[in-house]
């Protein structure tokens with residue numbers, strides 16, 4: 001199958017494209033977790049780490065709506081140009097269940113790249129905190145932070161590369177660890193936590209972050225993605241130590257490009273009032289201190 005012509009989306013994201021594209025690789029990485037490779041050069045060449053795409057099965061009305069998935073990484077053609085994207089997903093329901101049965105040569109409907117993406121990697125120390133399938137936005141940002149790949153059209157500049165990049169990655173048990181080889185191959189510092197102690201630290205990933213911040217919180221930036229209670233705990237820990245923290249929200253979405261308002265989250269405004277922001281357009285990455293987060297009782 002060849003890549004169908006890309007259509008421009010209406011509304012808020014004129015640079016995003018909608019396309020039916022070939023599935024060129026599909027493999028299982030961990031329990032219930034798969035990586036699918038989609039050939040989509042136009043989307044891949046524009047995408048930056050932390051952005052996402054919406055995916056659905058073409059020519060099918062159930063499920064009707066697409067589902068959001070983070071850019072895991074781009075892959076390159078023989079000339080070193082972006083040829084497509086990888087998405088890593090955990091099977092949780094209807095759409096991801098269907099996706100797990102996709103074969104190489106099938107096609108997928110995608111639109112993107114969507115959302116704001118992470119800020120370009122900062123100077124100093126960058127700590128990536130992932131809970132469960134929340135590791136997916138971090139491969140590309142780690143690669144960019146380490147100067148191993150550029151993203152965006154034109155490529156976005158990384159003015160000061162971080163001196164140190166650490167991934168703290170927590171899952172229920174070792175069977176759910178996905179993409180460890182990909183992260184290890186980059187040469188960053190990878191720390192694992194499992195709830196049941198089957199690999200790495202026995203306990204929560206927040207324990208690892210606390211150790212990292214106790215070692216030094218000076219000049220540290222935290223990027224975090226995972227279940228909400230974990231992100232809230234990370235945000236509080238960073239706020240207490242005055243550490244800059246960005247959260248990647250995984251709010252369910254219907255359109256992904258700003259027209260349905262199904263994805264709003266409450267944000268603080270500079271004048272101490274609040275308003276809603278669409279996670280698909282103004283997010284999914286937010287500065288933690290801009291969000292209304294649950295406080296412990």
Ligand SMILES: Cc1cc2nc3c(=O)[nH]c(=O)nc-3n(C[C@H](O)[C@H](O)[C@H](O)COP(=O)(O)OP(=O)(O)OC[C@H]3O[C@@H](n4cnc5c(N)ncnc54)[C@H](O)[C@@H]3O)c2cc1C
Pocket residue numbers: 052063067068069070071087088089090091092093094095096097133136137249250251252253284
């Ligand atoms: C910006 C963004 C990036 C994402 N990136 C990834 C990714 O890289 N890999 C990945 O596996 N998943 C990712 N997700 C989550 C993914 O979109 C959902 O897992 C997916 O929509 C589930 O679709 P489904 O049809 O299989 O499940 P459904 O049949 O729609 O739902 C099954 C169950 O999951 C719950 N559910 C569905 N979506 C969410 C959600 N977002 N948060 C909490 N519970 C939910 C439902 O309430 C229901 O109980 C991301 C979400 C967002 C917003």
Ligand code: FES
Pocket residue numbers: 252253254255256257258259260261262263264278279280281
């Ligand atoms: S998902 Fe439709 S506006 Fe965000």
